[in-house]
Amino acid sequence: MNDLKEYKKKRDFMKTGEPRAKVKKGKNTDLIYVIQKHKATNLHYDLRLELNGVLKSWAVPKGPSTDPSQKKLAVQTEDHPIDYADFEGVIPEGEYGAGAVIVWDKGTYRNLKHDISLEEAYGKGKLEIFIEGVKLKGGYVLLRTGKKGDSDRRWLFIKIKDRYADARRNPVETEPNSVISNKKIEDLEET
Ligand code: MN
Numbered sequence: 001m002n003d004l005k006e007y008k009k010k011r012d013f014m015k016t017g018e019p020r021a022k023v024k025k026g027k028n029t030d031l032i033y034v035i036q037k038h039k040a041t042n043l044h045y046d047l048r049l050e051l052n053g054v055l056k057s058w059a060v061p062k063g064p065s066t067d068p069s070q071k072k073l074a075v076q077t078e079d080h081p082i083d084y085a086d087f088e089g090v091i092p093e094g095e096y097g098a099g100a101v102i103v104w105d106k107g108t109y110r111n112l113k114h115d116i117s118l119e120e121a122y123g124k125g126k127l128e129i130f131i132e133g134v135k136l137k138g139g140y141v142l143l144r145t146g147k148k149g150d151s152d153r154r155w156l157f158i159k160i161k162d163r164y165a166d167a168r169r170n171p172v173e174t175e176p177n178s179v180i181s182n183k184k185i186e187d188l189e190e191t
Contacts, residue, residue, distance in 0.1 A: 003054075003078075003079055004021035004022070004023060004054060004078075004079055004080075004081060005021075006078035006079070007021050007078045007079060007080055007081065008021040010078065010096040010097075011095065011096055012095060015092055015094075015095050016091050016092060016095045016096075017087075017089050017090075017091075018084065018087055018089075018091060019081050019083035019084050019087060020081070020083075021081055022081050022082075022083065023053045023054055023081070024053040024054070024081070024082040025053060030108045031049065031050040031051070031108055031109055031110065031118075032048070032049070032050040032055065032082065032085050032106075032108065032109075033048075033049055033050075033105075033106065033107050033108055033109035033131050033132070033133055034047075034048045034055070034085040034103060034105065034106045034107075035047050035048070035060075035063075035064065035103075035104045035105040035106075035133070035136070036048070036087070036088075036101050036102065036103055036104060037063075037101070037102050037104040037176075037178075037185050038059075038097065038099060038100075038101050039099045039100045039101075039185050039189065040091075040097050040098060040099040041098075041099070042061065044059045044060060044061045044063075045059070045060045045061075045062075045063040045064065045104060045172070046058070046059055046060070046077070046101075047059075047060055047064070047074060047157060048080060048084065048085065049109060049127075049129070050082060050085075051118055051119065051122060052119065053082065054079040054080065054081065054082065055079065055080040055081065055082060055084055055085060056076075056079060056122065057076065057077045057078065057079060057080050058074035058075060058076050058077065058142070058155060058157065059074070059075045059077050060072050060073065060074045060075075060157055061073060061075075062172070063172035064136055064140075064157060064159075064171075064172065065159055065170075065172075066136065066159055066164070066165060066166045066167070066169040066170075066171065067159060067165070067166070067167040067169075068158065068159045068160065068161045068165050068167075069167065070158070070159070071156045071157075071158050072156065072157045072158065073154065073155075073156065073157075074142065074154075074155045074156060074157040075153050075154055075155070076153040076154075076155060077153075085103075085106065086103065086180065087101060087103075088101055088102050088103055088178060088180065088181060088183070088188070089101060089188065090188055090189070100185050100186075100188040100189050101185075101188075102177075102178040102181070102183055102184070102185050102188065103178050103179055103180045103181075104135070104176075104178065104179065105133040105134055105135040105136055105171075105179055106133060106134065106179050106180065107131065107132045107133035107134060107136075108131075108132050109129045109130060109131045109132065110129065110130050111127075111128070111129060111130075112128040112129055112130050112139055112160075113128050125143065125144025125155070126141065126142070126143050126144070127141065127142040127143075128140075128141050128160070129141075129142070133179075134179045135171040135175050135179070136171070137164045138159070138160065138162045138163070138164025138165065139159070139160030139162045139164070140157065140158065140159055140160060141156075141157075141158045141160055142155050142156070142157055143155055143156045143158065
């Protein structure tokens with residue numbers, strides 16, 4: 001289930017500054033949540049959630065929402081190593097995913113369900129989680145829309161209706177800076 005082979009195959013670590021493939025061992029209580037803003041050929045937001053020693057990953061083309069009526073497409077991508085959560089930098093031209101990356105939001109997350117583990121919920125294609133980030137907070141659902149075992153990697157990322165839901169907020173537009181360096185993605189491109 002956790003597989004960094006695809007991650008490794010896509011990258012030349014002599015050329016890119018991205019972290020090397022390494023599965024993290026040992027149990028963690030605080031699971032990492034991170035969203036990286038990535039200005040590749042198409043600008044997108046990479047949502048990553050720690051599960052079983054790797055970061056499960058989805059590319060969200062339009063970014064996350066705090067509005068429960070907004071269903072955001074999230075296309076699953078290859079598992080990433082845990083160390084990737086702190087990666088900011090420019091992936092060189094010609095390399096996979098070339099372009100600037102900033103840590104747009106970061107924090108922890110936990111399972112909202114008590115009757116099913118995160119691993120099982122992930123396998124069934126429906127994660128109900130509580131996110132504690134800087135910009136995103138509260139309940140979110142990740143729902144696989146493709147069939148099980150299918151090559152369709154589409155999921156939906158949706159805010160749950162709770163006290164943190166807010167249809168008027170739009171952090172993708174109003175809070176563009178990195179939560180670790182305070183840089184904008186354009187700042188990295190210029191250097
Ligand atoms: Mn990306």
